[in-house]
Amino acid sequence: MKKLLLLSFVLMFTLFQQAFAQGRTVSGNVTDQASGQALPGVAVIVQGTTVGTSTNVDGAYTITVPEGRNTLEFRYLGYETVTRTIGNATTINVTMSTDAQQLQEVVVTALGREEEERTLGYATQQVGAEQLTQGRERSVANALQGKVAGVNIQSQGGGPGASTRVVIRGAKSIIQGNQALFVIDGIPVDNSSAGTGDNLNNGVDVGNRANDINPDDIESINILKGPAAAALYGSRAANGVIMITTKSGRGATKKAEMSYVSSYTVEDVLRYPEFQNRYGQGFFGSPDLLENTSWGPVFTGEVRPWGQIINGQQRYKPYVALEDNIKEFFDYGSTWINTVSLSGAAENATYYASYSNTSQNGIVPTTDYSRNSLALKGSTKLLNKFNSSASITYTKSGGDFALTGQGNSPFNQLIQTPRDIPVRELEDLSNPFNDEAGFYSPYTVNPYWTLANQTFENDVDRLFGNITIGYDIIENLTVTYRIGTDFYNDRRKQFTAIRDVEGQNEANNDDGMYSETQLYYREINSDLMLTYSRDLTEQLDLEVLLGHNINQRRSDNLFAQADALANNQFKSLSNIVGTPLASSFRSVRRLVGLYGSAKLGFRDFLWLELTGRNDWSSTLPLDDNRFFYPSVNLAFDAATAFGLADNSPINFAKIRANYAEVGNDAPEYYTRSVFVSGNIADGFAGTDLNFPFAGIPGFEVSNVIGNNLLKPEKTNSWEIGADVRLFQERLRFDAAYYDSKSVDQIIPVPISFATGFGSANLNAATVRNKGVELLVGGIPFENNDLTWDISVNYTKNKNEVEEVFGGNEISLGGLSSAALVITEGRPYGTFKAEDFLRDPQGRIVVNASTGRPRTADEQTYQGTIQPDWSGGLVNTLTYKGLRFSFVFDTRQGGKMYSRTRSTQRFAGTAPETLYNDRQPYIIPNSVVEIGNTGEYEENTVPLTNDNLYSYWGNLPEGSNIIDASFTKLREVSLSYKLPESIVEKTFFGNIEVGVSGRNLILWTPDENTYIDPEMNSFGNGNLQGYDFSSTPSTRSWGANIRVTF
């Protein structure tokens, strides 16, 4: 890994002209001292000239030495430079050894530049291929969990192909994205996650587009954490960047190498809700065969009928708790990933090709996801000062997904299933007791019916890639042009079968629904860059970059829906009663940028970089669409400056500091008010009035006031940090403190409806994030056979909304009774929810006639989704060919809303509903109001048997907000690399086998008996912290093998 990066650096900067002068010819081989392997790409220079060459893939070189020159210099990044006197020799073989100090230090920074890590004045963290793929996780983002300080990576659910949210150093933007920008080989790619339906009803987690990236194609990921690191990328990089470098074949030590990786993992539900097992189906303590609740009598064990009477028949079962009735619904999921790749390097060319297939079957029956990707990448270095490379990746992905949310989603049905109902016996839909007419309860729907008859599938074709051409104009001056594109077409089909029955289940009748959605997205990114580097004096060197960027993002979506079907036979828009509803949505945005950076290096220990970028954006007012933003960063290598490496245990000590501003433009179409086609809704699905109305068009004044005076948003941040390594790098610390302030945020500020509008687009809010990131790592033990490497990372981010226009409050969404809001003086994403009415002493006020708590008139703030801190622990032991690694991940503090709690309490399946064994009781420490006086006295009215259900089912929504803390054993892996002595006898180059597990253990606070708090039902957008009956998250374990030929 390390070597690959070093090599690539060489390729960038050692493109030497062949010399044609007369002289001697010298040839030889260059090998690595430690491994004895040939080193390709080593620069071989005749000292004092510009004459040079580089070694070929076999490490061999031949060079013509001009008259009068007598010294060869061998340079290879990360290795100590070797100088040899030629004398009379015609063959000079050289072994090179690594320069410990420079190792691991070349990273890919903004625009795909490769720079020495020690010269950077900002924080980055690199994750290599091995760490990334050891857990055999199909999602790149998930594979980073727990491994990077300052990055919050949250997988949103347990469905196949589910989405993940990646936020670096806290959320900043109120309505625009907060996720890190994904960049592959220098080209930004889309990572959107277009949701389906509305969030609350029958939504589907279709995943995010970064899922299209095949982790096996990745060579390394470098995370640019702060705005300073990413300032050259401009607007979208204020949230940090996940820089992905894909494999290229660079540094392949053979002419061709083929590798094959295969892994199979099995998964099941990580956290089932806890259930009470004392009371069964019924209501008010009495049996009721229609009920979906467990408010019936105590279990007796007697054999009793259940379900409906059909054709004079009824089913019988013992009246006992079925502890595992919910568990039995879920299958074991599985993921099979196979990747085959071919790579190689010739003298002046490299190539890489891969094919990968991922097939996942979900834990919910009928759900699946698959991904096929084909990647091709090649580069050539031409003799005439040109070099070029190209890469292209085609991905086809998609799956069959289960509904989530309220309504008919399977999980929503399951958690309210009475404790004695045998769920698995409901599976056979041809059984008249299980079909839509015969199902036992009119209040829920057979979850197996939903799976079979409410389907959602999608199919994505995606292509991304780039072409790069470089030309060395003169020595040290290079021009590079890179153009890349990313486009996809996501086709979705959703179907709900007609239900038409008579009898008790009639209320669930439905005319059926079919819809098709096509999401088309295309992004084009063009960069023209000029780089120049020069030693100004012996002590001062300079690197300059000037660039020009054009970015265009376009989407073009179509949607058509039939909300009454002719029959259940086929899924098509022609299967319809009435008129289908059709709509389209298009958007385009363009950005032109000019950028530059100048980096001064002083005596190899002090670096100062200044950057600036000027953007012109189509989304800002046309006559004022230009904005400029600078950054400055400073890196000081104290160890080199003070010569510490030689006379102290400190091998390395870097201090870094930076200040950056990053501008951001507006969302599309914010500058002008419009009229919109008439639409009004009440919040229930499918109840809208949508124009045209009986054939008559209608356009209403939009509720949003456009603004032609918008200014760009700005994020201003500063950061200081240090990277210190001691005792031959056996101990290392990295710390960062940052403070960033996002001002002038462009938001549709909610305004009083009495103004005639609901919101106005204004520069209207300030959000601040301050935080600390710590990484402490070490190698407590190391000898020839055994190495123990351990590192701990810690992140604390303090987030505060400092200002919102007019002190207004902005809802990010959620429930009207438990919303997630942005409000001054509180963290980004604070719950505002119904609360208990309390007397001045804080006691719960109950209704004097029922003994049930009263709900306060005003909603209260009830915590934030922001955690207090998070951390990770990565531990790796290697013994000879054996490698054992595990990762812990924790997040402490922060709240979430749990609909599972709400539903379990309503349905009487939650353990806490056993309180006082369901006997009448007075709510402890409660009071009643005396008349309407505002005076209170002690409550003497007990909750009765009859209204216990009402009590548990009607608590203020705020009582469903729970502590979202967790600790996870995120990843465990064990791999074994067969010794070379064995491999040599085969035709394999390498054989490695392994086992791995992910998310194996979950610890949560006692009050969370419900779900994995990482889950979020509302996709990976800004609305986080809602468990709303989505597919539970999973734990997985599996085996893998990787071989090379």
Next chain:
Amino acid sequence: MKRIYKYLLAGVIATLAGLTACDDFLDVNDDPNNPPTSSPELTLPAGQGELAYVLGNQFQFLGNFFAQHWTQAGAANQYCSLDEYEITSSAYDARVWGELYAGALNDFRFVSQQALADEQPNYAAIGQIMEVYTMQVITDAWGDVPYSASLEGLSNLNPEYEPQEQIYTDLIARLDSAIALIDPSGETPGDDDLVYGGNMNLWTKFANTLKLKIYLRQAYVRPDVAQSGIQEMYSEGAEFLEMGETGDVEFADQTQNRNPFYQTQVVFRGGVDVVASNTILEYLQDTEDPRIDEYFAPAETGSNQGSFVGVDQGIECTPQRTGNQSNTVSKPGPAVASPATAVPFITAAESYFLQAEAVARGWTGGVGTASELYAQGIRASFDYVGENVGGVTALLQQPRVAYPTGGSVEAQVERIITQKWVSFSGVQGFEAWTELRRTGYPSFIEPSAASTLGASIIPRRLLYPNTESVRNANYPGLKEVDVPVWWDVKD
């Protein structure tokens, strides 16, 4: 080769440099999905549709529950908050208050202003009449509300609240100016006027009837103003809506065009919540009113299958609940819960009942006969819900229905309002609740069994919405649901 690359690069550089300077390249921020302008023709139907949606949906539930036409069925509890009179500040916020102000009202304001600018006086008149109608609904629901200071966009982000009395005074003035704009010989709307298809004669009658309604709302709080205003209308020979001239918006049985109560309750909720309240059902049965077949449907299943059975108001939201499913009792019937059921703004029946009350109060200068107008009101109601008008004669013989000719004014008003209440069943829930608040009739209405307010109190207003408390600096503070609005002075 080398040369080709060089030219290529030179070309790229030239193109990029050119683009940077070029504003056209960046001039792509005009929303291709929505138009920048509209016209009265395109916006009038949007406003009318939105208003009909609110009245036919959230206010239909609210009003019919409070006026005790409907109640919550046993096996569900979706609308228990209505039977419990637990009305929170978020319940009628963005989707009602918001749609009334920023939806309907602002659209009507655009229509009237744009029409004046375009010299389309009839559109301007309709826009203004609809503004007045919408504004009365708003103030009747919430009392003192933003009025003169409203609809000013960024010019006034904190619209001041205005006393309801002042609003009522101005509504009359606005109606007068709207009526004055009507030019029967001028250009009139067509199908884009969802209410009257551009029939300006009917709009004049609608405006007069609305004016009468606004005056009568003040009958107890400002009888002198009401009386003189009504007398003036009669002396000028004002015409009111007659049989068949109901101003309503018809829904259509196609996707996202259906009646919102039908779509929400019957389709989305599967009809599990809303059932007949015994308060009206027993009255209809007692008076042998044939409209029972239109307002309600017989129980579909269970021991009472085929008969009309109601539920005591709110009882299913109390510990005394039976838990019976909605299909074992009567649900709303075909006239009020069908896919294309219209939502009226003012019915012909209402017009007659308003006139009857004006006559009964002696405020018409002797014009009209109260008993005849009362009978006409019942006939118009029969006609509107599709019941044979022939049945009215028998109904009028019923002791609880017969007009108390010669009785006290209050006795006459009680009878008029009670039958008006029947005509509102499932049709104009909001107006039924509002008239109940104004008059206290029907006098046999007792608070819901599930009431969380004190005895003999029904909700007198809606709580100001939550959004106002956080977005409007002039938010006047909490006013509880048992605080009457200005005109609500009669016990």
